[in-house]
Amino acid sequence: MAVLVSQKRVQSILQKLGLSDVNPGACIGPDEWIEDPNGEKLISYNPTTNEPIASVITATAATYDRVVEAAAEAFLEWRMVPAPKRGQMIRDFGDALREYKEPLGELVTLEVGKIRAEGLGEVQEMIDICDFAVGLSRQLYGLTMASERPRHRMYEQWHPLGPIGIITAFNFPVAVWSWNSAIAAVAGDTMIWKPSPLAPLTAVAVQHIANRVLADHGYKGVFNLVIGSNEEVGERMINDHRLPLISFTGSIRVGRHVAQTVAQRLGRTILELGGNNAVIVTPSADMDLVVRAVLFAAVGTAGQRCTTLRRLIVHKSVVDTLLPRLIDAYKQVRIGDPMDDNTLMGPLITPKAVENMMAAIETAKAIGGEVLYGGKARPDIGPNFVEPTIIKMPEQLPLVCEETFAPILYVMEYETLEEAIALNNGVPQGLSSAIFTNDLREAETFLSPEGSDCGIANVNIGTSGAEIGGAFGGEKDTGGGREAGSDAWKAYMRRQTVTINYSRELPLAQGIKFGDFSDTDDA
Template identity: 70%
Template sequence: MKSLLDRLNIKPVNAGASTGVDNWYTDKNGKELISYNPTTGEPIAKIIQATAETYEKVASEAQNAFLKWRHVPAPKRGEVVRDLGEALRQLKEPLGDLVTVEMGKIRAEGHGEVQEMIDICDFAVGQSRMLYGLTMHSERASHRMYEQWHPLGILGLVTAFNFPVAVWSWNSALAAICGDTVIWKPSSYTPLTAIAVTHIANQVMADHGLSGIFNLTIGSGRDVGELMLNDKRVPLVSFTGSTSVGIHVSETVAKRFGKTILELGGNNAIIVTPHADLEMATRAILFGAVGTAGQRCTSTRRIIMHKSISKDLTQRLTNAYKQIRIGDPLQPDTLMGPLVVNTSVEEMMDALNKSKQDGGEVLTGGEMLPNLGPNFVSPAIVKMPAQTEIVKTETFAPILYLLEYETIEEAIHIHNDVPQGLSSAIFTDSMREAETFLSVGGSDCGIANVNIGTSGAEIGGAFGGEKETGGGRESGSDAWKVYMRRQTNTINWSKDLPLAQGIKFGE
């Protein structure tokens, strides 16, 4: 463990704020935060959290850096992000291991998360030469109209524990090539991964003679988070977390006419039709529901299966669940590690009790496993008679609800009849069913898949959802536009001054 922490510059006691390689801030009034290993329950290291005074130092540095960074040509900004990606490649294994140690996801997923960081850096480098604006034909002779995109300012970035480094990269790589600076407030459950990433980013900045582009403030929502939300120097806040907190973020930032990117709850379902390949569907459901111990926002939480195949699919799933290897996520044969904290265990048990009260039957799993550690559970499959309130509520734990349907229209109605709208999928070999699911009358989610699961999105597409998921989009496609401000330009290269709409004024 010590060699891993040493390689990533993690000390027994760490400063909780930074703006560059020589600028780490430890406030004597900062509260102590302890990062715990969810597998063992043992402490890993301590952090001295940022205070209001520290936040002000970081915000001032980020603002000053932005005033210079915005003038650097976008392809030159892309060179910095390219070097960031190379630095991450060099440290993929230790950083991925730290994600596993601090968050609890299995080693393959921890390394995959760092690969996602590398991928988005590659994407952003290309995007730095493609910050396109449109040219429009003017209705007035000898006039030219076009739009261009300018850097926006400081991005306030609040990330969650379940993807402690990937979401930082989605936002930071694109924000950087767009000419913005970033202030990052990570989850208090995973502060060490944030410190490790910041050390890496700091060195890349230093190699280019920079500071203040990638900044860090570790602190509670009440202390650091509220300052960021109310800071008029921060025109854009990206928040990943619960719907309830997301509402507060949206309202607070909107009051000062700031913008938000909201990545909130997901209650993702897979429809399995009579025309589905059940072996393939079973494998997809298994990864979607059990991967990251059900703690992904895209985790599969509901299976809507046709009555004619429900018995077969249920048997396949229960058999597969009984073979899941639960344990130390660093071990190569482990398929599911712990939940991040013990309160998540309590929430899972509470949800299972409510589902039973609603007539649900736990077919397998749903047990605490204290012999493995304080945060271990067995993943549960629950057969429900109907989509009750607890099924419509996202529980961040490995609970899979099984529901039945008779017609594809009924399946889509059940699918959409939840407050969230992030990821969705259908398994079918019927083109008609697939296209119905993808049509305007089909899935109401931001992500809709055919014959792949709800989890594991690629960086090339825009990531996000509708309804109580928040409507935000990050990562690929044209998500870069939210990090910039659009400007429409009209140039008159004649000697006349015609007005739009043919208006005559004072003639």
Template identity: 75%
Template sequence: MTVQSQSITTHSRALRVKALLEKLGLAEVNPGACSGPDGWITDPQGERLVSYDPTTGEAIGSVIQATAPTYDAIVARAAAAFAHWRTVPAPKRGLLVRDLGNALREVQEPLGEMVTLEMGKIRAEGIGEVQEMIDICDFALGLSRQLYGLTMHSERPGHRMYEQWHPLGPIGIITAFNFPVAVWSWNAAIAAVCGDTMVWKPSPTTPLVSVAVQRICNQVMADHGLDGIFNLVIGSNDQVGERMLDDGRLPLISFTGSVRVGRHVAQRVAARLGKTILELGGNNGIIIAEDADLELAVRAVLFGAVGTAGQRCTTTRRLIVHRSIVDEFTQRLARAYQSVPIGDPLEPGTLMGPLISEQAVERMMQALDTAQAEGGEIVTGGRRLPHLGPTFVEPTIVRMPRQTPLVCEETFAPILYVMAYETLDEAIAIHNGVPQGLSSAIFTLNLRTAEQFLSAAGSDCGIANVNIGTSGAEIGGAFGGEKDTGGGRESGSDAWKAYMRRQTTTINWSTELPLAQGIQFGE
């Protein structure tokens, strides 16, 4: 395995980190709650949350977490702001989001580097994540003039019937560490043009980048004479997270994270008849047909499996290859793996950075032990790289004799399981034979094979691709999946409907009062 040694000194990296924090207005200790330009709250009872650089294991900065009273104050401010924001015409609301996109353009590089610093994804991916925020703001701006409803023909003479969509209310957004800003923007930009305010609880692993984003939001809100639209609450699960789930002031909770926690979120919010958008596990598979373009497939699988060090919800985790080419394809892929530069994600040329934590490394190593116990063979990788940093590992390919119980689980690490198949029906059965249903792909040059994969009898995932990998979804399509992935949809298409309430309206412009279904009531 080719690795890239740390090419900058500890001193020069420290200076680079300090300059980056200054560019984004981040201090050594930061308040963890905010409702607008003058709304920062340093909770006097809050505990200090330290953010660590996964590349070096060193502290970057810290945040004073919010406690329950501070949370209540922030939600109250979001609710008060909603009373006004819902009355602002949607195209006017779009101007706020347009300016947020422009403000993000001005800090795309430092904010992207902050994502890299705090989360560990390579610099190109960090900057790309901010580009995704910009793109969704552009999308939401156009959407602000397209919040359409249907017109239906009434069965009653002199009546007009149609549906309209109204703002829903303050919404809760709970995000994960791996996309610490993009997933927030998928929700926030769409919710804002829909007339909602929002309360954001980011991952405790990546608190500083959320503070940086809130500062940008504050600047934009100030320019529009607003506050309380974008709100931030960094806090523990018991002080903030559980309260969000039970809070009737938040009619919608959008949660991104594990299946285990997602089930808990769904049950708690449903108990109060609230709505949820759930983006949970993804155990994504690619089928490589015997007629596939192997060079194209290798490149797609490499990014899908190794990108973000295997810590994407759309990471390629299972490879289902036709038996006639499985040996050749695995060898090609192993050679590509062995040339991946691993090292400091801020440095040019690095293609894979660290895992987020020591716990993530331990889970990866445990999974590899289990894979071998279930008959798997490590083709390449599988080792820790302590000379690079505390949580660096080699991306790993494992040949499996079949789809074992381990392969049906999602391990959030760069492990790719390779299995062979004989017929397309068998491949699809293997592909669909896991609890998760997020992203999927097939590589084939055969039209019939592709169409079968895309048919109702094919992939059971929310995303299905042909001759591209499982990662890198565009914001124009609705993002989400089925089964244990949660069924939620965010970002493009008509995902905006989740952030609004539907109302069916009938207007009687006649002098009569006919009833539907021809019912006669009285004389």
């Protein structure tokens, strides 16, 4: 049965968040929205029905420059605000997000097709990172080191870096921005946000909430928005010497271009790129845990997470036990309206994403893969709906080493733990990984230097659903960046080593002697 979305509900969500049928696509603070006279209308479509929701007017190069200039000017003031004071503003921003959690979460569902629980969960991530950043605002510490020179004190301190660029993807249209912006703000940076053109409305809604908080604190130009094309905005951002840091979330292909371009001007990057994540299931694994973890990790967000489970590596002795249970669980996945609380899987983001998934399934079958469940598009539900799919593969062929951004789970068998770890590591990407085992030696081997080569390694939980308390990111083609958690704040600041001489002498380091230039009296 096809999904029908109530226009009354859509309009209610837009109204609660201050959105209109047509919205300006650039902003530099409270009451300073910019509607570019030369901008084009960017329509946001609901992937559940492919019907238009609302639109924004995109920014051209001139508007982009105006936004960056405002961010650069605001930085001069914001960098001198004490970090705990900056934290107070982020605390209030977190409280404002609590107030708007339901409509903003539902807008995420409306605009990118996540089920409602995941949409609300994404806003909760924003709230959580704000709480984290508030505490961090009093912990931007530097180390004191012992100087080899007598009566000298040496220490390091951290200063705000400058205006930074944040480029986000459709699948986490608001959370990833907050991972960067909340920490960057307490670090003393201002920022320019270029959201995905597939999710412009959520960005405008977040900017409205941020503007309200900025107005309460008497600031502008800290959080800035510029929605525009890759040519007019994206390329300018990554080439802009005024932006010392670019945080980019997206494909490996584009990530390489961003890294090379920013490196040419000796800028910094935080790259969160592709994932091709695996779970190893050992003979001692708790199969109840495995089935539940695999189901969410592989089917959640319709397979459109960078941490989505794409490869299931199962010991030969338990594969025949696990697969029937997994298939039975897949059969119970309700596909449909993501606004319905009973739905577990919504649509893919575009018709092109459906085409890519179907092409991958056909290729898998052609090279020896066996479709155990799913494998079909579901136009009877809506234009972008598909069945979650399980494919048993004879080995880890090149197709399996690619990331198809869709709910396809490839199953492979193994005999030894060494073989399983080699399969886990044998792809270009290195984001998330997990092992299910009750064997201490297997778990510790997986977590050791000879184990998983990914930035995230879990035991007895799935590959997705990372908490903001831990640094998020991966290795190899995943980009090597880290966001949230741990000491990721250092990426948004510049380190300065300080040495203070409080003696009357001037000894040099390493015992170097450079002549005696004592003062002489020429009188």
